[in-house]
Amino acid sequence: MAKKIGVTMDVGNDGVAVITISNPPVNSLASPIIAGLKEKFRDANQRNDVRAIVLTGNNGRFCGGFDINVFQQVHKTGDLSVMPEVSVDLVCNLMEDSRKPLVAAVEGLALGGGLELAMACHARVSAPKAQLGLPELTLGVIPGFGGTQRLPRLVGLAKATDMILLSKSISSEEGQKLGLIDALVPPGELLSTSRKWALDIADGRKPFLRSLHRTDKIGSLSEARAILKNSRQLAKKIAPKMPQHHAVIEVIEEGIVHGGYSGVLKEAEVFRQLVLSDTAKGLVHVFFAQRATSKVPNVTDAGLKPRPIKKVAVIGGGLMGSGIATALLLSNIRVVLKEINPEYLMKGIKTVEGNIKGLVSRGKLTQDKAGKALSLLKGVLDYTEFKDVDMVIEAVIENIQLKQNIFKELEKVCPPHCILASNTSTIDLNVIGEKTNSKDRIVGAHFFSPAHLMTLLEIVRSENTSPQVILDLMAVGKAIKKVPVVVGNCIGFAVNRTFFPYTQAAHMLANLGVDLFRIDSVITSFGLPLGPFQLGDLAGHGIGLAVGPIYAKVYGDRMFRSPLTELLLKSGRNGKINGRGYYIYEKGSKPKPDPSVLSVVEESRKLTNIMPGGKPISVTDKEIVEMILFPVVNEACRVLDEGVVIRASDLDIASVLGMSFPSYRGGIVFWADMIGPKYIYERLKEMSETYGSFFKPSRYLEERATKGMPLSELKSSRSRL
Numbered sequence: 001m002a003k004k005i006g007v008t009m010d011v012g013n014d015g016v017a018v019i020t021i022s023n024p025p026v027n028s029l030a031s032p033i034i035a036g037l038k039e040k041f042r043d044a045n046q047r048n049d050v051r052a053i054v055l056t057g058n059n060g061r062f063c064g065g066f067d068i069n070v071f072q073q074v075h076k077t078g079d080l081s082v083m084p085e086v087s088v089d090l091v092c093n094l095m096e097d098s099r100k101p102l103v104a105a106v107e108g109l110a111l112g113g114g115l116e117l118a119m120a121c122h123a124r125v126s127a128p129k130a131q132l133g134l135p136e137l138t139l140g141v142i143p144g145f146g147g148t149q150r151l152p153r154l155v156g157l158a159k160a161t162d163m164i165l166l167s168k169s170i171s172s173e174e175g176q177k178l179g180l181i182d183a184l185v186p187p188g189e190l191l192s193t194s195r196k197w198a199l200d201i202a203d204g205r206k207p208f209l210r211s212l213h214r215t216d217k218i219g220s221l222s223e224a225r226a227i228l229k230n231s232r233q234l235a236k237k238i239a240p241k242m243p244q245h246h247a248v249i250e251v252i253e254e255g256i257v258h259g260g261y262s263g264v265l266k267e268a269e270v271f272r273q274l275v276l277s278d279t280a281k282g283l284v285h286v287f288f289a290q291r292a293t294s295k296v297p298n299v300t301d302a303g304l305k306p307r308p309i310k311k312v313a314v315i316g317g318g319l320m321g322s323g324i325a326t327a328l329l330l331s332n333i334r335v336v337l338k339e340i341n342p343e344y345l346m347k348g349i350k351t352v353e354g355n356i357k358g359l360v361s362r363g364k365l366t367q368d369k370a371g372k373a374l375s376l377l378k379g380v381l382d383y384t385e386f387k388d389v390d391m392v393i394e395a396v397i398e399n400i401q402l403k404q405n406i407f408k409e410l411e412k413v414c415p416p417h418c419i420l421a422s423n424t425s426t427i428d429l430n431v432i433g434e435k436t437n438s439k440d441r442i443v444g445a446h447f448f449s450p451a452h453l454m455t456l457l458e459i460v461r462s463e464n465t466s467p468q469v470i471l472d473l474m475a476v477g478k479a480i481k482k483v484p485v486v487v488g489n490c491i492g493f494a495v496n497r498t499f500f501p502y503t504q505a506a507h508m509l510a511n512l513g514v515d516l517f518r519i520d521s522v523i524t525s526f527g528l529p530l531g532p533f534q535l536g537d538l539a540g541h542g543i544g545l546a547v548g549p550i551y552a553k554v555y556g557d558r559m560f561r562s563p564l565t566e567l568l569l570k571s572g573r574n575g576k577i578n579g580r581g582y583y584i585y586e587k588g589s590k591p592k593p594d595p596s597v598l599s600v601v602e603e604s605r606k607l608t609n610i611m612p613g614g615k616p617i618s619v620t621d622k623e624i625v626e627m628i629l630f631p632v633v634n635e636a637c638r639v640l641d642e643g644v645v646i647r648a649s650d651l652d653i654a655s656v657l658g659m660s661f662p663s664y665r666g667g668i669v670f671w672a673d674m675i676g677p678k679y680i681y682e683r684l685k686e687m688s689e690t691y692g693s694f695f696k697p698s699r700y701l702e703e704r705a706t707k708g709m710p711l712s713e714l715k716s717s718r719s720r721l
């Protein structure tokens with residue numbers, strides 16, 4: 001059925017014109033909607049039979065903001081002329097400065113431009129539990145319809161800067177307490193109350209308030225300056241590299257010092273600059289990329305419905321199993337946690353309790369909800385409870401034979417509809433299910449550590465996994481607040497495989513004589529939260545050593561064999577787990593670089609003997625970034641070429657959520673396309689000529705570079721999905 005897009009106006013016998021936005025699913029402000037709003041407000045202002053106006057949205061949602069597709073269009077063309085003039089023309093002139101009172105009837109959500117339109121109304125009536133906020137900074141821009149000026153005037157400067165800088169939405173209940181919402185009414189009374197309110201303003205029974213002209217909540221100039229000083233500190237702390245966080249404070253200050261209208265004009269000017277920034281390009285890409293992951297060909301379009309998953313068994317209560325159990329419990333899913341003996345079982349349960357209590361002490365969960373979640377957990381040592389589970393997630397140690405035996409057993413003890421998932425990080429799913437007759441219900445559920453906090457869930461499908469099983473796991477993933485990304489079956493799947501050269505390249509650089517602490521610092525300046533050496537410490541060098549041969553078996557032609565990990569372990573440095581790695585870890589203090597590790601690095605350098613002429617190479621910071629991250633791009637190309645992901649943007653999301661690749665760079669493939677495949681290819685070619693085949697450009701990269709095509713344009717016929 002065609003979507004009904006447009007703005008309607010109905011004038012009642014009471015003289016109230018109800019203007020309604022219709023643009024499913026979130027009533028975003030696409031160009032025809034903005035044109036429609038201008039036309040209807042002009043009309044309502046001119047008509048003699050209209051005394052007052054109510055603005056609302058169709059289908060229970062007021063408005064999700066400006067149409068983000070327009071930003072993407074601007075990014076593709078660089079043409080700002082598609083951005084309509086709204087802030088002054090529509091919002092100030094036709095709405096706020098109208099002589100006829102205007103009331104917003106809010107329901108569901110009023111976000112970004114949606115809330116900005118509501119704030120330009122002379123009063124706001126809302127249904128309960130509506131979501132209100134200005135999330136524009138998450139898209140690399142600032143509010144552009146006067147939100148930077150009106151929100152401080154309605155809720156106070158401190159609260160407004162907090163909401164804007166943190167892109168934090170509030171409920172309509174909180175909005176009422178703050179003065180953003182004038183009345184909270186049941187949904188069935190929303191329109192009637194709003195009409196009445198508008199008429200009350202028209203007849204002088206209620207005040208005619210124009211938000212931009214208000215000053216009562218701003219305080220004195222010195223108070224405002226003190227608040228803005230705090231905001232600047234907050235912006236520096238949470239988003240040191242984001243231009244929009246710093247710019248928005250300047251814009252707010254303009255309005256405080258020179259008046260709201262001056263602020264509105266500055267806001268428009270700054271908006272235009274920011275919308276073309278690389279940050280906005282990256283973040284807008286991530287917005288759409290994340291939503292695209294929920295579209296899986298032959299799965300989500302196959303007319304299937306997810307089956308209810310009420311009870312899940314998690315096998316293994318170690319690091320991952322306890323985190324996975326926590327995530328399930330927090331979403332009210334019953335969990336049976338199985339371990340091998342009472343001691344390990346108790347340890348697993350204690351870890352789950354600790355995870356949940358941690359959320360309570362950080363104010364992220366109420367005591368009540370914590371109690372409810374923990375009441376859904378049952379620890380077991382055998383398979384009796386497995387007779388009615390809907391899904392099993394196996395998270396035992398990475399041992400092929402053990403996993404094969406477990407899956408063979410599961411086939412006998414679980415009901416036939418039960419999904420059999422493994423959290424393996426490296427083992428081929430076909431190998432895990434080899435001894436079973438249930439290959440269609442075997443699937444990878446690859447969580448990232450800590451599993452109750454990291455949002456990525458890689459769903460790994462083999463050629464036998466049924467679409468129904470994938471759909472069910474996607475639904476569970478969403479229910480437990482993860483972002484599920486469906487990927488194909490190969491060693492390392494999408495994320496770990498793409499990023500295995502990250503550590504390898506770092507080891508090569510260290511062996512070429514570059515200071516490892518400098519490498520970490522350059523990479524964190526680039527935007528990753530941890531450099532490769534600190535990341536290695538965190539994961540544990542034991543794991544590093546164990547997975548090395550698994551990767552070497554399949555990707556050995558492009559591996560740098562570094563003795564560093566083994567030497568590190570020999571010297572008693574297991575990583576954060578035992579307090580010593582490249583860094584020293586002490587309770588309560590930040591990791592400190594350990595200068596004594598340099599003797600281990602020296603030993604490794606002697607063994608590899610790759611420094612040209614025995615002397616350390618000299619590299620710039622830019623070269624370090626390229627030598628570490630271009631090999632990652634190169635492997636991403638192979639992942640794309642082999643059809644391990646459905647679309648390139650899935651790898652972007654996976655890199656952002658799984659590896660914390662900076663979202664403002666749009667993800668690994670998007671970033672590479674911004675630099676240009678040709679440049680990356682040429683640099684890798686030079687590096688491979690100087691330092692060997694580890695850097696050899698892949699066929700896919702070479703082809704894209706030669707043909708001038710972006711990496712994101714998939715033309716693979718080799719899909720594993």
Ligand SMILES: CCCCCCCCCC(=O)CC(=O)SCCNC(=O)CCNC(=O)[C@H](O)C(C)(C)COP(=O)(O)OP(=O)(O)OC[C@H]1O[C@@H](n2cnc3c(N)ncnc32)[C@H](O)[C@@H]1OP(=O)(O)O
Pocket residue numbers: 025026028029064065066067068069083084085086087109111112113114116135136139142143144145147267268269271272288291292
């Ligand atoms: C001075 C120069 C000219 C200035 C002109 C421009 C001024 C701009 C005004 C402004 O201040 C800027 C904005 O308003 S930017 C937008 C701000 N709004 C947001 O950031 C909200 C984004 N959306 C969401 O957070 C969620 O989608 C939402 C909470 C609304 C709903 O979540 P839900 O889980 O129910 O659904 P979801 O899967 O996320 O979305 C469904 C569907 O809708 C699409 N969509 C959502 N919001 C928008 C939007 N604002 N524009 C376009 N499309 C949107 C989303 O992509 C999904 O589409 P799909 O095709 O995947 O189904």
Ligand SMILES: NC(=O)C1=CN([C@@H]2O[C@H](COP(=O)(O)OP(=O)(O)OC[C@H]3O[C@@H](n4cnc5c(N)ncnc54)[C@H](O)[C@@H]3O)[C@@H](O)[C@H]2O)C=CC1
Pocket residue numbers: 315316317318319320321338339340344395396397398399402406423424425426446447448449
């Ligand atoms: N550690 C990590 O960061 C990540 C690990 N993984 C994968 O998750 C799996 C588990 O890893 P970790 O939690 O780190 O290991 P872990 O060693 O912390 O926990 C494994 C647990 O499984 C238990 N176990 C072993 N055999 C069992 C059996 N037959 N029945 C019940 N319990 C049994 C062990 O007693 C142990 O408590 C592995 O396959 C690993 O590759 C996946 C993503 C990240």
